[in-house]
Amino acid sequence: MLEVTNLAKSYPTPRGPLTILSNLTLSLRPGDAASIVGPSGSGKSTLLYVLGALEPPTAGTVTLDGVDPFALSSTELAVFRNRRVGFVFQDHLLLPQCTVLENVLIPTLVGEREPDAAERARELLDGVGLADRLDHRPGELSGGERQRVSLARALIRRPPLLLCDEPTGNLDRAAGDVVASMLFDLHERQKTVLLIVTHNIALAARCPIQFELVGDRLARVDEP
Ligand SMILES: Nc1ncnc2c1ncn2[C@@H]1O[C@H](COP(=O)(O)OP(=O)(O)OP(=O)(O)O)[C@@H](O)[C@H]1O
Numbered sequence: 441m442l443e444v445t446n447l448a449k450s451y452p453t454p455r456g457p458l459t460i461l462s463n464l465t466l467s468l469r470p471g472d473a474a475s476i477v478g479p480s481g482s483g484k485s486t487l488l489y490v491l492g493a494l495e496p497p498t499a500g501t502v503t504l505d506g507v508d509p510f511a512l513s514s515t516e517l518a519v520f521r522n523r524r525v526g527f528v529f530q531d532h533l534l535l536p537q538c539t540v541l542e543n544v545l546i547p548t549l550v551g552e553r554e555p556d557a558a559e560r561a562r563e564l565l566d567g568v569g570l571a572d573r574l575d576h577r578p579g580e581l582s583g584g585e586r587q588r589v590s591l592a593r594a595l596i597r598r599p600p601l602l603l604c605d606e607p608t609g610n611l612d613r614a615a616g617d618v619v620a621s622m623l624f625d626l627h628e629r630q631k632t633v634l635l636i637v638t639h640n641i642a643l644a645a646r647c648p649i650q651f652e653l654v655g656d657r658l659a660r661v662d663e664p
């Protein structure tokens with residue numbers, strides 16, 4: 441369960457604090473799938489960074505299954521991010537010197553060994569249609585293929601929270617539909633909390649819970 445209470449986020453700038461999000465409250469249960477749309481620069485990625493414990497909030501609280509990641513020690517926080525959160529970044533952030541298979545395995549290199557990690561990575565890559573690209577480096581992939589590697593990497597630890605920033609942003613419509621279906625399928629099977637940020641209205645509409653970031657507020661738009 442993801443619970444966000446009165447969250448605010450501002451960045452310091454030379455002209456004073458720049459408020460991006462304020463007084464934001466949100467609650468999502470395992471199995472929930474939610475989308476967030478909103479104009480470029482409205483703070484969607486910023487919100488995901490805070491929810492994924494990559495950026496601290498300026499005010500308010502975030503808890504995942506009762507744990508406030510910002511109250512943890514730095515070591516515990518690293519474990520929390522590694523185990524509890526899968527993140528598909530807007531610009532995928534794959535390691536250029538590692539192969540596709542190695543990139544997917546990176547989250548499993550921290551902490552206790554998972555004997556079946558390589559097999560699971562192959563399964564996930566097979567699932568996203570990249571079984572014959574395991575030894576490619578990110579530079580030898582298309583943008584959409586990199587996005588799919590990023591999706592497999594986010595899922596390798598079976599995290600209870602899956603945050604996706606424009607997961608189909610680099611894809612044509614057919615490939616985007618394939619990735620989206622995969623995402624919803626995995627979400628359905630693993631009962632994660634899924635939160636998707638996107639400019640793609642059709643993708644956003646596939647989520648039962650829909651939000652729009654308007655100004656610095658998050659408004660529910662799927663119910664009257
Ligand atoms: N480190 C930072 N310092 C100051 N301002 C920042 C910082 N990071 C982001 N911003 C500002 O915060 C605002 C929100 O950025 P964010 O990346 O969250 O937008 P977004 O909704 O994801 O946009 P897009 O749809 O273009 O990806 C932007 O106006 C950006 O300039």
Ligand SMILES: [Mg+2]
Nearest residue numbers: 484485530605
């Ligand atoms: Mg963004």
